[in-house]
Each structure stands twice: as structure tokens, then as C-alpha cells.
Amino acid sequence: MEIILFILYPLALAGPRFILPALGLHGVLIAQTAMRYGRIPLIGMRDTLGFLAFAIGIFYAVAGWNRKRDLFSSLCIPLILLLLSGSLVSPPSLPGPLPPVLNTIWFELHVILSFLSYGLFAVGAVFGVLALSRQEPSAEKNQYRSLLLGYVLFSIAMIFGGIWAYYAWGTYWLWTPKELWTTIVWFFYSLYLHARLVRGWTGPKVVWMGIIGFVIVLFTYAGVGLLMKSSHEF
Amino acid sequence: MINFFLSLKTAVWTLFVLVCLFFLGSYMMPVHREIFASMNDDILFRWVENTAIGSLWYTWWFFGALAALALLAVNTLACSVQAVTGRWTRSDFLLRISPQVIHAGFLFLLLAHFLGAGWGYKTSGMMPEGAFARLPENRGLFLKAIRVRTDDRGFMTDWSAEAALYEGDRLVKTGTLGPNAPVFYKGMGIYLKHLSFETGPVALLVVAKDPGALWALVGGVLFMLGSVTLLFLKWKKA
Numbered sequence: 001m002e003i004i005l006f007i008l009y010p011l012a013l014a015g016p017r018f019i020l021p022a023l024g025l026h027g028v029l030i031a032q033t034a035m036r037y038g039r040i041p042l043i044g045m046r047d048t049l050g051f052l053a054f055a056i057g058i059f060y061a062v063a064g065w066n067r068k069r070d071l072f073s074s075l076c077i078p079l080i081l082l083l084l085s086g087s088l089v090s091p092p093s094l095p096g097p098l099p100p101v102l103n104t105i106w107f108e109l110h111v112i113l114s115f116l117s118y119g120l121f122a123v124g125a126v127f128g129v130l131a132l133s134r135q136e137p138s139a140e141k142n143q144y145r146s147l148l149l150g151y152v153l154f155s156i157a158m159i160f161g162g163i164w165a166y167y168a169w170g171t172y173w174l175w176t177p178k179e180l181w182t183t184i185v186w187f188f189y190s191l192y193l194h195a196r197l198v199r200g201w202t203g204p205k206v207v208w209m210g211i212i213g214f215v216i217v218l219f220t221y222a223g224v225g226l227l228m229k230s231s232h233e234f
Numbered sequence: 235m236i237n238f239f240l241s242l243k244t245a246v247w248t249l250f251v252l253v254c255l256f257f258l259g260s261y262m263m264p265v266h267r268e269i270f271a272s273m274n275d276d277i278l279f280r281w282v283e284n285t286a287i288g289s290l291w292y293t294w295w296f297f298g299a300l301a302a303l304a305l306l307a308v309n310t311l312a313c314s315v316q317a318v319t320g321r322w323t324r325s326d327f328l329l330r331i332s333p334q335v336i337h338a339g340f341l342f343l344l345l346a347h348f349l350g351a352g353w354g355y356k357t358s359g360m361m362p363e364g365a366f367a368r369l370p371e372n373r374g375l376f377l378k379a380i381r382v383r384t385d386d387r388g389f390m391t392d393w394s395a396e397a398a399l400y401e402g403d404r405l406v407k408t409g410t411l412g413p414n415a416p417v418f419y420k421g422m423g424i425y426l427k428h429l430s431f432e433t434g435p436v437a438l439l440v441v442a443k444d445p446g447a448l449w450a451l452v453g454g455v456l457f458m459l460g461s462v463t464l465l466f467l468k469w470k471k472a
Contacts, residue, residue, distance in 0.1 A: 099390075100390065100391065100392050100393055100412070100413035100414075101413040101414065103392075103413065103414070104413075104414045106414075145468075145469065148465060148468060149465060149469075151461070152461045152462060152464075152465045155458070155461055156458055156461075156462075159454035159457065159458060162450065162454065163451075163454070164414070166444075166447060166450075167414045167416060168413065168414050168425070168427075169425055169427060169440060170356065170423045170425045170440050170441075170442030170444065171274070171350075171356070171444065172346075172447065172450050173347065174274045175263070175270070175273040175274055175278075176263070176274070177259075177260040177263050177264060180256045180257075180259050180260040180263070181256075181260055183256055184253050184256045184257060184260075187249050187252050187253050187256070188249075188253050190249055191246055191249040191250055191253065194242060194245050194246050194249065195246050197242055198242050198243060198246060201246075224260070
């Protein structure tokens with residue numbers, strides 16, 4: 001069924017509203033997996049890449065609802081398809097319920113909010129490219145709004161993750177590469193939000209920060225897990 | 235001098251330095267496991283005392299990050315004090331106070347880390363069923379039983395351990411430990427981290443006391459309240 005998504009998502013290249021069938025099917029597939037395993041399907045690269053693509057799709061639809069066919073769609077849809085492809089070639093997560101340590105509402109909220117914020121950071125980066133291409137005067141403001149919302153969700157996700165870790169291991173933060181990179185993401189977007197207030201820094205400088213931020217997010221999500229040992233391996 | 239601590243540019247550059255130092259740290263940690271592997275085994279200041287100070291060639295980024303965090307804390311406090319003591323109008327109250335609430339949340343989080351790093355304790359060990367272990371503060375832990383639940387397909391769905399806590403010779407608490415379900419007593423938490431069945435049922439237990447935990451929660455709540463309020467106001471304005 002996932003293959004059909006590769007037909008439905010490209011329809012949105014004709015305009016953001018055409019993404020609805022793809023989002024509908026994708027949502028049903030996620031819900032189906034959740035019901036089959038009795039848990040949220042957010043464990044392992046296959047699950048999370050698919051959910052990230054879905055999250056970007058949702059924010060693409062919201063942010064682009066009144067837009068026509070343009071560069072915004074031309075950037076968002078290939079990104080969604082790229083993530084979906086990554087999901088399909090990744091090994092499936094083990095079927096069955098969540099491992100006991102992950103079976104808590106704090107973990108579920110932590111990962112759902114994390115990936116929603118990643119989706120917003122992605123859309124913010126796309127708005128950044130639009131701003132740099134000088135096709136759209138409001139793109140910088142849209143980037144800011146996406147990243148501000150992403151930052152708030154990401155902060156809440158970290159706080160929930162801390163509560164979960166405290167209940168699981170007696171500590172809300174560990175000195176591991178994954179936690180360091182998560183903090184790098186948090187500091188970097190704090191830097192972006194503060195830099196935007198510095199006189200003379202608005203414009204391309206902060207727009208670039210919004211784009212670089214998403215590269216850091218991608219590395220934090222995928223690169224750190226692949227290259228470095230951390231507490232986020234289950 | 236005071237302008238330096240009040241400057242927004244100080245915050246921006248300090249955040250940039252922190253990003254760079256944490257980046258370096260994330261590279262150094264897996265490369266020099268012999269130094270960093272024990273970082274989370276005990277409270278942080280003990281690792282600093284026993285390991286980090288003697289290995290400055292590899293741990294300088296950590297001390298640099300601490301210095302940068304201290305500067306950021308002073309900068310945040312100075313900016314917030316200046317904002318709060320400035321002239322107020324009723325119309326922009328929420329818009330002006332919410333960033334300060336976020337700042338207060340951040341400062342409480344830093345305070346929590348500082349308290350947790352310097353005071354309290356953390357210890358862990360494998361305990362078989364029926365074993366007794368001595369804990370700090372003249373306490374002892376008796377592990378009565380370990381239980382595992384599986385579903386009809388054989389997947390392990392849950393596990394638990396019955397524990398009894400003694401203070402001196404007096405039984406002060408009994409409880410069931412489980413994943414994400416510690417037993418607390420006077421600020422000390424007993425955590426069932428993992429189970430092993432290689433040589434019979436054995437539990438990996440962590441016992442920790444973190445005097446910063448409550449402040450971390452206060453900081454987290456303030457950060458959430460401030461950021462959600464600010465987000466709502468900014469979006470409404472936009």
C-alpha cells in the first residue's frame with residue numbers, strides 16, 4: 001500500500017490542496033500499523049522516516065493551503081518522497097508491543113512532538129530557500145513562524161523526554177552524543193530566534209540559519225543514531 | 235562591562251560557542267570512551283574530580299561549555315532583570331513577560347543540573363532475587379522477587395520486582411519496581427533498569443538521589459508556559 005503514496009504525493013505538485021488524498025491514505029496506514037501492533041509506530045528508521053514525511057506533508061498542507069503550484073511544492077514534495085523512499089528501504093521494526101521501558105505516555109508524546117517539530121523545521125528550511133530566491137517577500141516571516149512553532153514543540157518534546165528519562169533511569173539528561181546533538185538543535189534554534197532580534201542580522205543571514213538548522217536536525221535524527229552510541233537505541 | 239552582559243549579541247555568540255563546543259564534545263565522547271564512558275555512572279562533579287581534571291587535553295570542551303553556560307546564565311539573568319524593571323504598560327504585559335518566564339525556566343533548568351551534578355548520588359548494580367544491598371544514607375535494599383509477563387506470542391510485555399527498603403534495621407518502605415515505575419523514598423529513587431536471565435533472574439537496579447529534579451520540573455513547566463504564551467501572542471500579532 002505504501003507504494004500508492006508514491007503516486008498520490010506527487011499529485012500535490014499541481015497545488016498543495018492535492019496532497020489531501022496522500023495524507024489521508026498515509027494517516028490510515030499509520031493508524032493501521034498502530035492498531036496491529038498496539039502501539040504508536042515510531043520505533044526504528046522505517047517508522048520514523050515515514051512519520052517525518054507525514055508530518056512534513058501536514059505542515060506543507062497547512063502552510064501552503066492558499067498557494068498555487070510553485071517552488072514551495074517543488075521543494076516539499078521531493079523531500080517527502082525522499083524520506084518515504086528511505087522509510088521503504090529501511091528494515092521494519094520488530095512487530096509487537098512497545099518494549100516495557102518505552103511503554104509510557106511520556107515516550108509517546110516525546111517522539112510525536114519531536115517529529116512534528118522536525119516537520120516544521122523542514123518546512124521552515126523550505127521557506128528559507130524561497131526567501132533566498134527572492135520570489136516571495138513574506139517567505140522570511142513564514143520561515144520564522146514555522147521555526148518558532150517547531151522550537152516550542154521541540155522544547156516541550158525535550159521536557160517530556162526528560163520526565164520519561166527521570167522515571168525510567170533516575171536522570172532527566174545524560175551526557176551522550178545524542179543528547180549533546182539534541183541540545184545543539186535546541187541551542188541552534190535559540191540562536192536563530194535571538195539572532196533575528198539583533199539589528200542588522202535580519203535577512204539572508206538568519207534565513208541561512210533556518211536552513212542550516214534543518215541540516216543539523218537531519219544529522220541529529222539519522223546521523224547520530226548511525227554513527228554514535230547513545231541512550232536512544234532500543 | 236554591564237553592557238556586555240546585557241547585550242543580545244553576547245547571547246547569540248555564546249549560543250554559537252556552545253553549539254561548537256557540544257559538536258566537538260559529541261566527536262570526542264565516542265573516540266575517547268575510556269574518559270567519557272563513566273560520565274553518567276555517578277554524579278557529574280565526581281567524574282570531574284576523578285577523571286576530567288586529569289584529562290584536560292580531551293575534556294577542555296566540557297569545561298569550555300560550562301564556562302559558556304555560566305556566561306549565558308548571567309546574560310539571561312541580566313537581560314531579564316532589565317526587562318522586568320523597565321517601564322510597563324498594560325497592553326503589552328503578556329508579550330513582555332512571557333520571554334522572561336522562558337528565561338526563568340531556562341535558569342531553573344541550569345540550577346537543576348548544577349544541584350544534580352554536585353549533590354545527591356547515583357549508584358547501580360545487578361541484584362539477583364533474594365539479595366540484599368547496602369545503599370547510601372544508612373539504607374538497605376532487599377529484592378524479594380522478580381516477575382516477567384509475556385503475551386500469547388511470547389513477547390515480553392512487562393516486568394516488575396518486589397523490593398523492600400530499610401533504614402538502619404527498620405523497614406521503611408515496600409513497593410513494586412517496574413519500567414518507568416520507580417519507588418521513591420525521601421527524594422531517593424530506586425529504578426529497575428533492566429533484567430537478565432543468563433544466570434537466573436537478575437535485576438539491574440539504579441539508586442539515585444537528585445536534588446535538582448524538582449527544579450528541573452519547575453524550569454520545564456515555566457519554559458513551556460512562557461513559550462506557548464509567546465507563540466500564541468506572536469502568531470496573533472502576525
